[in-house]
Amino acid sequence: MDLRVPSTPFQAVNHYVVGEQIGGGGMGTVFRAFDVQLKRHVALKVLNSLDQDSLERFVREREITADLDHPNFVRVLTMGYLSTEEGRRPFYTMPLIRGETLGMMIRRRTRPDEEGERLREEFTLHRLLQLVQQLCLALESAHDIGIIHRDLKPANVVIGPYGELYIVDLGLAKYFHEGDDPVTRPSAAPTNEETPGDLTARGAVGTPYFMAPEQILNPGSVDARTDIFGLGAVLYFILTADRPLYRARNETRSGSTVADTALLPLPRHSTRRSSGPNTAFARWEEDEDGPPSSRAEILMQALRDDLVPPDQIVAAHRQEIESSHADGPILEPVDAALSAICMKALARKPEDRYQTCRAMWQELQHYLEGRLETVLKREASDLTRRMSKGTLPTALRDYELAERRLRERILEKESVGRLGLEEKLDLFDLLLEKAKIYEIRGESALITRAVTRAEPIIETALEVLHRQLVQLLIAKGIALSDQSEAAEAKTIFARALETARLHGFDDLAAAAGCAYGAACGRSGDPADAEPARKALEDSIRLADRLADVPQRVRSRVSLARLDRDHRDKSEPAQVLLEEALRIAGAEPTLLCEVNLALGFHHLGRKEASLAHQYAEAAARYAERVDAQNLLREAHFLQGQARHALREPDRRAEHFKLALKVRGPRRTAMESRILEFYKKHDLDPAEIGLRIPRDSTRRPDPLAAKASSLEKRT
Numbered sequence: 001m002d003l004r005v006p007s008t009p010f011q012a013v014n015h016y017v018v019g020e021q022i023g024g025g026g027m028g029t030v031f032r033a034f035d036v037q038l039k040r041h042v043a044l045k046v047l048n049s050l051d052q053d054s055l056e057r058f059v060r061e062r063e064i065t066a067d068l069d070h071p072n073f074v075r076v077l078t079m080g081y082l083s084t085e086e087g088r089r090p091f092y093t094m095p096l097i098r099g100e101t102l103g104m105m106i107r108r109r110t111r112p113d114e115e116g117e118r119l120r121e122e123f124t125l126h127r128l129l130q131l132v133q134q135l136c137l138a139l140e141s142a143h144d145i146g147i148i149h150r151d152l153k154p155a156n157v158v159i160g161p162y163g164e165l166y167i168v169d170l171g172l173a174k175y176f177h178e179g180d181d182p183v184t185r186p187s188a189a190p191t192n193e194e195t196p197g198d199l200t201a202r203g204a205v206g207t208p209y210f211m212a213p214e215q216i217l218n219p220g221s222v223d224a225r226t227d228i229f230g231l232g233a234v235l236y237f238i239l240t241a242d243r244p245l246y247r248a249r250n251e252t253r254s255g256s257t258v259a260d261t262a263l264l265p266l267p268r269h270s271t272r273r274s275s276g277p278n279t280a281f282a283r284w285e286e287d288e289d290g291p292p293s294s295r296a297e298i299l300m301q302a303l304r305d306d307l308v309p310p311d312q313i314v315a316a317h318r319q320e321i322e323s324s325h326a327d328g329p330i331l332e333p334v335d336a337a338l339s340a341i342c343m344k345a346l347a348r349k350p351e352d353r354y355q356t357c358r359a360m361w362q363e364l365q366h367y368l369e370g371r372l373e374t375v376l377k378r379e380a381s382d383l384t385r386r387m388s389k390g391t392l393p394t395a396l397r398d399y400e401l402a403e404r405r406l407r408e409r410i411l412e413k414e415s416v417g418r419l420g421l422e423e424k425l426d427l428f429d430l431l432l433e434k435a436k437i438y439e440i441r442g443e444s445a446l447i448t449r450a451v452t453r454a455e456p457i458i459e460t461a462l463e464v465l466h467r468q469l470v471q472l473l474i475a476k477g478i479a480l481s482d483q484s485e486a487a488e489a490k491t492i493f494a495r496a497l498e499t500a501r502l503h504g505f506d507d508l509a510a511a512a513g514c515a516y517g518a519a520c521g522r523s524g525d526p527a528d529a530e531p532a533r534k535a536l537e538d539s540i541r542l543a544d545r546l547a548d549v550p551q552r553v554r555s556r557v558s559l560a561r562l563d564r565d566h567r568d569k570s571e572p573a574q575v576l577l578e579e580a581l582r583i584a585g586a587e588p589t590l591l592c593e594v595n596l597a598l599g600f601h602h603l604g605r606k607e608a609s610l611a612h613q614y615a616e617a618a619a620r621y622a623e624r625v626d627a628q629n630l631l632r633e634a635h636f637l638q639g640q641a642r643h644a645l646r647e648p649d650r651r652a653e654h655f656k657l658a659l660k661v662r663g664p665r666r667t668a669m670e671s672r673i674l675e676f677y678k679k680h681d682l683d684p685a686e687i688g689l690r691i692p693r694d695s696t697r698r699p700d701p702l703a704a705k706a707s708s709l710e711k712r713t
Contacts, residue, residue: 030044101154152210315334467508497535
């Protein structure tokens with residue numbers, strides 16, 4: 001009895017009207033059908049043979065398809081049984097996918113005509129790699145629930161008319177730890193219709209060229225890494241428009257090119273299609289014409305011979321087309337980094353491949369982001385670890401390419417004022433790895449060269465780190481000073497100064513010395529006066545030698561403040577401030593700082609009118625550059641000057657403006673203003689403040705007398 005589904009479409013079955021056949025395989029046939037209840041077209045897959053093994057396989061495929069919940073897998077809509085002359089056959093329906101297989105699209109994309117050019121513009125290499133990333137994440141979702149596909153190939157990936165991607169044909173899919181696998185049982189009744197693409201009758205499951213070695217050697221050991229091999233084969237096909245190709249392992253590699261090696265005959269690039277990508281249904285079939293090799297020869301080559309990297313395949317093809325001046329498939333150049341990703345996924349041993357699909361996705365992402373050196377370093381490290389005569393030259397090539405790329409990235413970052421510290425450290429690691437290879441090969445001269453090239457890199461990286469440390473310490477000290485943590489700030493500045501001197505950072509030593517001297521001057525400890533003076537004088541000397549205008553000004557201002565507060569030397573302080581004013585030139589921020597210092601200087605000398613003039617000048621410069629902190633400091637100075645000039649209304653006005661700030665800076669300003677009001681026995685209520693209860697401000701005698709009289713009354 002013929003148990004196969006007849007080619008004649010079924011009549012109305014349940015609520016489906018079955019139409020023409022749109023696909024099929026050894027286990028099931030897919031028809032286009034119309035759902036009369038929901039008024040939509042669907043794909044209906046029905047079992048071909050009614051033997052027990054086929055029934056078990058079909059039911060499992062149906063269950064696995066229903067388990068997968070990812071947009072890149074086709075979902076199950078309904079399931080049931082069809083009544084035929086031979087008996088009831090199980091079926092299930094899926095959404096009708098419109099499009100074509102990835103294999104058909106890639107081969108059309110290589111054509112040297114208008115259609116090929118259009119597809120190359122629509123599906124750029126960048127876009128195709130993103131599709132591979134989609135495949136990675138879709139398969140990762142299946143692996144997370146314990147399902148492996150086992151037959152991933154371009155013919156089982158469908159591209160929709162709007163760029164959507166689907167993984168189809170789960171006939172060989174299984175759960176990881178499934179016990180008795182009906183797919184790998186020897187068939188009870190082998191037929192004469194076996195093809196090279198169907199190995200299930202002999203225990204091995206998958207498609208030659210796209211199946212992992214463990215699917216041949218030990219089908220029961222397959223796991224998620226088996227699908228990663230399939231991903232690598234799909235990527236290989238995208239890059240070369242061919243199945244993975246092999247060359248005999250005993251051939252000499254030194255000085256040879258891919259054109260010199262004995263490759264498998266190239267498959268014919270068929271562009272046969274039965275329908276366009278925008279038709280109402282997809283025909284999930286592909287021309288499987290290939291070399292006239294037997295199944296055994298194909299499998300032996302996959303197990304015994306060496307895989308040819310895709311960059312070599314493409315380079316040889318382009319060279320041949322160029323030299324013959326003939327039209328042929330157009331293949332885009334493949335660089336070493338992308339070839340390395342493909343070759344890792346196609347590693348013969350599962351432990352040498354990516355261990356998860358997400359890991360492969362991540363390395364593709366590094367490539368798409370332009371971080372080629374990351375990929376090349378990884379491959380070189382893998383090859384070095386295998387330590388064979390054939391892998392070390394490739395590892396050295398990868399290290400050279402990665403080094404060149406890292407140096408380019410360092411120059412790019414330095415050209416825009418960035419340090420490129422991460423890239424410098426990566427380059428240092430890379431050169432050390434190269435030195436290890438030279439050591440293995442006994443090439444001492446090359447070791448010396450590699451280490452010599454590494455020395456300035458690590459020295460530069462260390463210099464950058466130490467500079468950043470000093471800068472961070474200075475920033476931390478300034479923040480502590482703003483929080484009135486003078487003692488701790490002084491310790492931090494001392495550490496910054498010591499580190500800067502140790503590493504010869506004169507510019508940072510000048511800045512740290514100025515900050516340390518100012519902190520010592522504010523400490524109020526007479527013992528700090530002499531270290532502060534020495535640090536500030538050194539800072540001035542360094543800044544003058546470096547012609548660092550801002551630091552020359554600020555160091556002089558700090559030393560003038562120290563002279564005024566600790567040694568009561570107003571004349572030297574006046575000289576220092578006049579020098580700072582001259583050095584500041586026309587820079588508004590520096591002029592603001594110097595005018596503030598001059599204002600406080602004259603205020604200390606009881607010259608309120610001059611103090612007021614300098615404060616007004618400082619406020620103008622601060623407004624010009626929108627320096628709000630300096631502007632509030634100018635108002636604080638003007639408030640004190642107005643008080644000395646006996647103008648209480650203007651005094652209150654300026655103090656209120658000085659308080660226009662929130663957070664810790666307002667708290668600090670409040671403390672300074674309240675201290676001024678307490679010192680001069682004033683009521684801060686005029687500016688909206690209150691003296692704390694623990695204050696020692698003397699009470700107003702008239703107010704006390706009035707209060708006493710009121711109590712007696």
